[in-house]
Amino acid sequence: MNNYIISFTKKFDYFFEQKEISNIIYLHDEDDNERLDHVLFLEKDDGNVIGLYIRGMNPLISVNRIYDLDDFNLFASYEGLVESKENIKLRIEYICLFFSSEYNELLGFYLSNNDASSSLFVLFLQDEIDVKKNYSKSDASKVLKNKYSTEGYITYEKKSESDWREMKMECQQ
Template sequence: MNNYIKSFTKKMDKLLWREEFTNIIYLHDKEDKERLDQVIFLKKNNEDVVGFYIRGNNPLISVNKVYSLDDFNLYATYDELIEYEEKNFKLFKTECIRLYFNPDYNELLGIFLSDIDGFSSLIILFLQDEIRIVNDCKISDIDTVFEKFFLQVSVGNIIVYEKINPKNVWMLL
């Protein structure tokens, strides 16, 4: 595990591991009602958030709500933002995390989060200037999702690290 990957595993341990997520928050520009597809926030059961923003190869991560502290500098572009929450989000506690890295560059391609049984899950895909979410994806279908969105990377070559309860250690798959 190189230093880049270690850095992400530490962030994910601190921000996502064993957390209960209640919803996804999307931001929309109030003026034209368009959704900002480069940013999302995961809402925790205590109302805290973990935000992701992508412009380029790697996401920026924040624990601040956009109204509290604009870590992503969104108000430099937008005058007013509106929050919308996912309508059919199923509450789950993260007991399995997979991180997907580009084998040729220090680039995080995606994050898979699920409960221990895999009944509730979420894939966050980082696509250069867009974040895509896939809800309730089975582990067996993850390769198909990555093949659909990452044509430049062979799925068989993607570097995958997993942490699953009760092992509590990051393992290379």
Template sequence: MNNYILSFIKKFDHFFVQKEISNIIFLHDEDDDERLDHVLFLEKDDGDVIGLYIRGMNPIISMNRLNDLDDFNLFASYEELFECKENFKLKIEYLALCFSTQYNELFGLYLANNDASSSIFILFLHDEIYVEKDCSKYDARRMLEKRFSAEGFITYEKKYETDWKQVSF
């Protein structure tokens, strides 16, 4: 495991492992009511958020709400933004991170409860974040293979109360 992967594992361990998600928050531009597809917030059950932003190869993570501190500098491009919440309950007991085998790039993130009855798959596509709710690990892998088969990917997982390990996802 190289330092790049280790750095992301530490971040996602801190922000996601054993957290409970209550809402997915999408941002919309007030001028044209268009959804911003490069930013996403996951609201935890305690009201705090985990923000994800992609512009380029790797996501940036924030613990601040947009109106508290614009970590992603969105107000440089948008005058007014509003939140659209989708109720989504998930206690994160399984986490998988999928990295490129060729470059230091995070392709995707899979979060699920212990029996995978509730899950969310987040795919990072250079300038877009793709989200699939209640997606099986098999379907998530197929999406990864379809988009990144030429580059290849490596997956690390963490199950409830275990250490991170490399797996075939």
């Protein structure tokens, strides 16, 4: 594991391990109601958030709501933003991170409860965040294989209270 990957595994331990997600929050431009596809907030059961922002290769992470502190500098481009919540009940007991095998780039992540009956699959696509709810691990692996078969990717997984371990090209449990 290089320092880049270690840094992201520590971030995911801190922000996601054993947390409960209650809502996905999407932001919309107040003027035209267009959804901002490069920003995503996950609301925890305690009301706090984990914000994700992608512009280029790697996501930024914030714990601030957009109107509390604009960590992503969105108000430089948008006059007003509206939150739209989508309910999800997810106790995170399994984390899988997908990294490019060629570059220091986090491609996405998979979060689920122990039996994967509730999950969240997130891909970072340069300037867009693609979110899939309740995807199976095998479906997530198929998407990754189709999208990154030529460049390849490295997978690290963590189950409840275990250490991170590298997997062979796919997310398994």
